[in-house]
Amino acid sequence: MTIAVGSPLTVELLRVEGLVAGYARPVIGPLSFSVSRGEVLGLWGGNGTGKSTVLNAIARGARILGGTVERAPGLTLAYQEQQPVRLPVMPLTGYDLLRTAGGDHAKPPEALAAILPRRIDTLSGGQYQLLCVWAALGSAMDLVLLDEPTNNLDPTTESRLVEILAEQRGRRAVLLVSHERRFLDAACSRVLAVDPWSLGS
Amino acid sequence: MDALAGVLLDPLFRVPLLTGLLLAAVLPLLGAFLMLREEWLAALGLAHLAAAGALVGLAGGLPAVVGGTLGALLGGTAKALLRARGNAAYGFMILIGWASMLLVAANTAIGDALGHALIDGQLYFAGRLDLAAAALLVILSAAALPWLGPRILRARFFPRFEQANALAAWRWHLGLDLLAAGGMAVGTTTLGLMGAFALVFVPAWLSFRIAASWRWTLILSALVGSGGYLIAFAVALAMDQPFGPVLVAILIGLAAVMSPWGGRLRDSSG
Numbered sequence: 001m002t003i004a005v006g007s008p009l010t011v012e013l014l015r016v017e018g019l020v021a022g023y024a025r026p027v028i029g030p031l032s033f034s035v036s037r038g039e040v041l042g043l044w045g046g047n048g049t050g051k052s053t054v055l056n057a058i059a060r061g062a063r064i065l066g067g068t069v070e071r072a073p074g075l076t077l078a079y080q081e082q083q084p085v086r087l088p089v090m091p092l093t094g095y096d097l098l099r100t101a102g103g104d105h106a107k108p109p110e111a112l113a114a115i116l117p118r119r120i121d122t123l124s125g126g127q128y129q130l131l132c133v134w135a136a137l138g139s140a141m142d143l144v145l146l147d148e149p150t151n152n153l154d155p156t157t158e159s160r161l162v163e164i165l166a167e168q169r170g171r172r173a174v175l176l177v178s179h180e181r182r183f184l185d186a187a188c189s190r191v192l193a194v195d196p197w198s199l200g201s
Numbered sequence: 202m203d204a205l206a207g208v209l210l211d212p213l214f215r216v217p218l219l220t221g222l223l224l225a226a227v228l229p230l231l232g233a234f235l236m237l238r239e240e241w242l243a244a245l246g247l248a249h250l251a252a253a254g255a256l257v258g259l260a261g262g263l264p265a266v267v268g269g270t271l272g273a274l275l276g277g278t279a280k281a282l283l284r285a286r287g288n289a290a291y292g293f294m295i296l297i298g299w300a301s302m303l304l305v306a307a308n309t310a311i312g313d314a315l316g317h318a319l320i321d322g323q324l325y326f327a328g329r330l331d332l333a334a335a336a337l338l339v340i341l342s343a344a345a346l347p348w349l350g351p352r353i354l355r356a357r358f359f360p361r362f363e364q365a366n367a368l369a370a371w372r373w374h375l376g377l378d379l380l381a382a383g384g385m386a387v388g389t390t391t392l393g394l395m396g397a398f399a400l401v402f403v404p405a406w407l408s409f410r411i412a413a414s415w416r417w418t419l420i421l422s423a424l425v426g427s428g429g430y431l432i433a434f435a436v437a438l439a440m441d442q443p444f445g446p447v448l449v450a451i452l453i454g455l456a457a458v459m460s461p462w463g464g465r466l467r468d469s470s471g
Contacts, residue, residue, distance in 0.1 A: 077366055079359070091413075096414055099351075100355050145365075
């Protein structure tokens with residue numbers, strides 16, 4: 001199986017076929033889907049359904065116990081975990097963190113501009129979460145993986161995140177998982193429902 | 202002031218002064234990266250291994266800086282290859298180094314005196330070999346840190362990035378481990394065990410609390426280390442005190458005076 005090359009906005013970057021993923025034992029699968037450039041794909045499911053394990057398997061962190069994960073040649077990944085690394089003392093500014101992630105390739109949204117000069121250990125949980133999500137989206141990576149990006153976000157900041165993600169449609173490939181269906185419907189170009197042992201859409 | 206300048210510029214002390222100054226500028230930079238990885242205690246473990254290696258080397262006819270470097274590099278390599286991280290691993294490094302150092306000191310003719318010298322610091326006896334080792338450390342750090350630094354930061358804040366992109370991350374993790382081991386070896390055999398550890402730990406600890414950005418963290422670490430070192434050098438000579446403890450006291454004093462600025466500087470970054 002090879003990944004087809006099409007027009008710039010329909011290039012398939014990732015194809016998952018019959019994936020069964022887990023750690024010591026299977027957690028989720030079999031499931032199949034693909035992600036193309038310009039697509040913001042959401043995986044929806046309740047807590048404990050194994051959504052994060054799917055991202056982990058794509059990012060080479062969980063075991064692939066069955067099926068295949070095929071990445072386009074040279075595919076680069078940005079991966080924002082469910083809980084961003086947060087140290088008690090962090091002498092980095094928002095700009096420093098973006099540079100560290102390579103997330104300074106795009107102009108940051110206005111919601112972030114004001115906090116970028118500040119030390120990241122002075123930011124609230126929501127501000128830090130939004131900054132880390134942008135660190136992935138603002139990078140030049142081909143495919144952005146976001147795990148529960150609405151964690152710690154208040155309703156206002158969550159709606160800003162929806163706007164930011166909606167702007168990615170047609171431009172970037174984003175695969176995100178969340179248990180918030182309304183958020184996914186608003187932010188994604190396509191949403192797939194996940195349960196522990198099957199995938200439907 | 203003239204007396205202070207006289208002490209610092211005395212030709213007799215020129216090589217020791219310059220050797221220590223190079224180390225005082227570079228060890229705090231390495232300390233900042235170790236602090237970032239929460240591995241500052243590893244520096245104390247490496248310092249003990251360096252001291253033990255120096256004594257073993259001396260017993261075998263090698264200069265202290267060579268034996269110390271071999272001892273610390275051995276420890277740094279083992280730490281990297283075994284992925285030994287965390288307080289337990291560093292605790293074992295300290296204990297192994299300490300026991301080896303004192304056993305070698307107790308069982309060799311010159312070991313006892315040299316063991317004390319390594320603990321107290323023997324900066325005033327630093328020679329051209331020590332100066333060359335410190336200069337080499339500065340050159341290696343200047344060449345490697347611009348490449349290592351961004352990768353170490355990324356690994357700390359985005360730990361899944363390397364695995365997700367199948368990068369050979371061992372190169373920069375081992376690189377920093379070896380640089381830290383080399384720094385602690387040259388530092389320990391020149392400045393003494395606790396003097397070298399204090400230069401790695403205290404300036405970075407202070408800078409992490411008061412610097413407004415990562416760039417300023419590195420600049421401030423180097424400035425506090427160098428400034429504290431120069432004050433300690435002059436004070437120890439003028440008051441005829443052992444260098445190592447004076448350096449530690451000065452650095453702690455600087456941290457105590459400057460750390461209250463932390464809130465204001467951090468707030469001003471907003």
